[in-house]
Amino acid sequence: MTVAVIIQARMGSTRLPGKVMKRLADHTVLGHVITRCQEMPLVDHIIVATTVSEEDTAICIEAKKYGVTCYRGSEENVLSRYYEAAAMVEADIIVRITSDCPLLDPEISNSVIEYFMSSDYDYVSSGLSQTFPRGLDTEVFSFKALKTAYNNAQEAFEKEHVTPYIYLHPQIFKVSSFSNATDQSRYRLTLDTEQDWDLIFKVYQQLYKGKSFGINAVLKLFEQYPSLSLINKDVQQKKLGE
Numbered sequence: 001m002t003v004a005v006i007i008q009a010r011m012g013s014t015r016l017p018g019k020v021m022k023r024l025a026d027h028t029v030l031g032h033v034i035t036r037c038q039e040m041p042l043v044d045h046i047i048v049a050t051t052v053s054e055e056d057t058a059i060c061i062e063a064k065k066y067g068v069t070c071y072r073g074s075e076e077n078v079l080s081r082y083y084e085a086a087a088m089v090e091a092d093i094i095v096r097i098t099s100d101c102p103l104l105d106p107e108i109s110n111s112v113i114e115y116f117m118s119s120d121y122d123y124v125s126s127g128l129s130q131t132f133p134r135g136l137d138t139e140v141f142s143f144k145a146l147k148t149a150y151n152n153a154q155e156a157f158e159k160e161h162v163t164p165y166i167y168l169h170p171q172i173f174k175v176s177s178f179s180n181a182t183d184q185s186r187y188r189l190t191l192d193t194e195q196d197w198d199l200i201f202k203v204y205q206q207l208y209k210g211k212s213f214g215i216n217a218v219l220k221l222f223e224q225y226p227s228l229s230l231i232n233k234d235v236q237q238k239k240l241g242e
Helices: 029-037 054-065 078-088 106-117 143-152 156-160 194-207 215-224
Strands: 003-008 045-051 069-073 093-098 123-125 139-142 175-177
Touching (some): 003 029, 029 045, 029 093, 045 054, 069 078, 078 093, 078 156, 093 106, 106 123, 106 139, 194 215
Parallel strands (some): 123 175
Antiparallel strands (some): 123 139
16 A cells, blocks of 8 residues: 655745745754654655646645655645646555644654555544644545545535545545543644644754754643743634635
């Protein structure tokens, strides 16, 4: 079974334009996401899926620096971008990662992949349970499920967010949630706003020593400096369709 991580990335962002190319220690945000995906032992391919927009040429140039494939597709229809990228490498299993998560934990993501591969589910997500911090989300689904969504999704939000057609149709797909042992959902570790950047930048200042670190190190840091995790506590995650 061929496993492909597809990282969606673009320069455009309504709240923090160019966020994935911001410099975070010795890599860009996108660079950190790629290197963390490269630490997942079950992964065969890593593809950065960006758009045909001229401004996103920088995304492809950055992806190639890390030896990974760049695929350019629709700006608005991210679902089609995923389908075409997955088909390009003949992937059996797709792992969806977003490029604004430089604190992604490779061990957790790999565990989600392992759980999917040991089951007969069509879709598994660490986000459905809402027990992990935002920013560690990992979705794993079959190419067959992706193809069905690609052929049948009609709503704009289904095409923009890739997987809603799958997890909102449990009568069609076998869907499962990968849950955390403890509820850590109060922490926000994704990059959408200046407050998020302030938090992530400070976390990297404290913990990054040239190699990635996991969520346990971040949580220990928050215990040591409780005010750190409050920097972005008022940031609201966008809802489907917004």
